[in-house]
Amino acid sequence: MVQSAYIHIPFCHQICHYCDFNKFFIENQPVEAYLSSLAGEIDLTLKMYPVSQPLKTIYVGGGTPTSLSVTQLSILLETIQKRLPLAESGEFTFEANPEDLTEEKLSILKNYGVNRLSIGVQTFDDEVLEAIGRTHRTDEVLKGIELARHIGFENMSIDLMYALPKQTLESVKKSVDIALGLKIPHLSLYSLIVEPKTVFYNLMRKGKLKLPSQDTEADMYDYIIEALNQNQYIQYEISNFALEGYDSKHNITYWDNEEYYGFGAGAHSYIAGVRRGNIGPLKKYMSFIKEGNLPAIEENKLSIKEQIEEQLFLGLRKTAGVSLAVFEQKFGDSLLSIYTDEIRELTEKDLIEISDGFIRLTKKGRFLGNEVFQAFILD
Ligand code: SF4
Incomplete structure (x- = not known):
C-alpha cells in the first residue's frame, strides 16, 4: 500500500557547482504550465493507483520548491491539498532555500499544513558558500530560521556539507557548532561527491578543483560524529542525525523499502512492485501529460530476488x-x-x-x- 508521496519542483534561482539533480534556472521557465502538468500527472496516477488511506508523508523537493512565487506556491499547495490526503499525524516536508524564508512564503506553507522544513544551508561559512556557488549567506539563514520558528515551524532539518573547496576542519567545526547552538532537531551531513556534468567535475578534469585532503576529510567526519553524539543526536542513518522523535518519516519510507508515489519531471516512484522514473526535460514531461500519458520512461518490475x-x-x-x-x-x-x-x-x-x-x-x-x-x- 502506498503511503507516501514525493513531488519534484525542478526550479532554482542559482545553479550550484556540485549539483547533478534534475533542475533548471527558473528565469523564463514555464512554471505555471509545469504546475498544471503536475496536477495532471497526479490525477492520471491516482486513477490507476488510488490513495486507499490518508498518506503518512508528503515531501516536496527539488530543485528549490521555495523558488516559486507566492502565487505559484499557493497553486502547488492547493493542488496537493485537493488530491493527496494527509493523515492527521502525517509529516509534510517542504525543502527550502534560506534566501526564500520570507514571512509571506512561510505563512503560506504553514497555512496549507506543511509541518517540516528541510533547509539547504550546506555551511555557515560565507567564503565556502561562495566557493560552491550558493547565493545565500549565514546572516540570512539565521534570520530565516528565527522567522520560521516565530511562524510556528518547530520541526526543521538542515543540510550541511563537508570536504568542500576552501573548507577547513575549523570551518566544519564552526558550522556544526552553530547548528548545535540553534538546536535544529534534524541534521543531514553529506561529504562532497563530484558528480559528472557539474561545474566541479569540469574543474576537476582540468586539475583546478582544490579539495581538502582525505585525512582532513576523515577528521571532519570524526568531529561531526563525536559532536553530534555528545549532543544527543542519534545517527539513525549513514548521513542523518536527529534528536529523539525527529527522524525523517518520509526518508524512512525509502530505507524501509516501502512504496511511494513520485510526481514531477525526473521524479521516481515505487508502486505495485514497479519502480518508475519520469522523463527529466520539462517540455517532454509536459507533452506526455498533455497527451494523457504518464511520463514514466523507465519501468522496472522488481523480481523477488531484487x-x-x-x-x-x-x-x-x-x-x-x-x-x-x-x-x-x-x-x-x-x-x-x-x-x-x-x-x-x-x-x-x-x-x-x-x-x-x-x-x-x-x-x-x-x-x-x-x-x-x-x-x-x-x-
Ligand atoms: S543544490 Fe539545490 S539549489 Fe543548488 S542547484 Fe541543486 S537543487 Fe538547485
Missing part, C-alpha cells in the same frame, strides 16, 4: 538495520536461511551483527559497506 536485495541494501543504511520479522513477513522466508553462509562470514569479519531481531552494520561494516552489499547480491 526486492530481497533492496530490502537489505536500503535497510542497512539505517543504524537500526533490517528487521528479521518484517523481512520474513514480506518474503515468506527467513533472512537467516536465505543468507546462511554470507551472514556467518560477515559476522566473523565483524562487518555485521544480529541482535534484538535486527541485522545491522557494525562500525567496521559502515566503512566497508560495499563488501557487505556485495555479499548480499543473489545469484
Whole structure:
C-alpha cells in the first residue's frame, strides 16, 4: 500500500557547482504550465493507483520548491491539498532555500499544513558558500530560521556539507557548532561527491578543483560524529542525525523499502512492485501529460530476488538495520536461511551483527559497506 508521496519542483534561482539533480534556472521557465502538468500527472496516477488511506508523508523537493512565487506556491499547495490526503499525524516536508524564508512564503506553507522544513544551508561559512556557488549567506539563514520558528515551524532539518573547496576542519567545526547552538532537531551531513556534468567535475578534469585532503576529510567526519553524539543526536542513518522523535518519516519510507508515489519531471516512484522514473526535460514531461500519458520512461518490475536485495541494501543504511520479522513477513522466508553462509562470514569479519531481531552494520561494516552489499547480491 502506498503511503507516501514525493513531488519534484525542478526550479532554482542559482545553479550550484556540485549539483547533478534534475533542475533548471527558473528565469523564463514555464512554471505555471509545469504546475498544471503536475496536477495532471497526479490525477492520471491516482486513477490507476488510488490513495486507499490518508498518506503518512508528503515531501516536496527539488530543485528549490521555495523558488516559486507566492502565487505559484499557493497553486502547488492547493493542488496537493485537493488530491493527496494527509493523515492527521502525517509529516509534510517542504525543502527550502534560506534566501526564500520570507514571512509571506512561510505563512503560506504553514497555512496549507506543511509541518517540516528541510533547509539547504550546506555551511555557515560565507567564503565556502561562495566557493560552491550558493547565493545565500549565514546572516540570512539565521534570520530565516528565527522567522520560521516565530511562524510556528518547530520541526526543521538542515543540510550541511563537508570536504568542500576552501573548507577547513575549523570551518566544519564552526558550522556544526552553530547548528548545535540553534538546536535544529534534524541534521543531514553529506561529504562532497563530484558528480559528472557539474561545474566541479569540469574543474576537476582540468586539475583546478582544490579539495581538502582525505585525512582532513576523515577528521571532519570524526568531529561531526563525536559532536553530534555528545549532543544527543542519534545517527539513525549513514548521513542523518536527529534528536529523539525527529527522524525523517518520509526518508524512512525509502530505507524501509516501502512504496511511494513520485510526481514531477525526473521524479521516481515505487508502486505495485514497479519502480518508475519520469522523463527529466520539462517540455517532454509536459507533452506526455498533455497527451494523457504518464511520463514514466523507465519501468522496472522488481523480481523477488531484487526486492530481497533492496530490502537489505536500503535497510542497512539505517543504524537500526533490517528487521528479521518484517523481512520474513514480506518474503515468506527467513533472512537467516536465505543468507546462511554470507551472514556467518560477515559476522566473523565483524562487518555485521544480529541482535534484538535486527541485522545491522557494525562500525567496521559502515566503512566497508560495499563488501557487505556485495555479499548480499543473489545469484
Ligand atoms: S543544490 Fe539545490 S539549489 Fe543548488 S542547484 Fe541543486 S537543487 Fe538547485
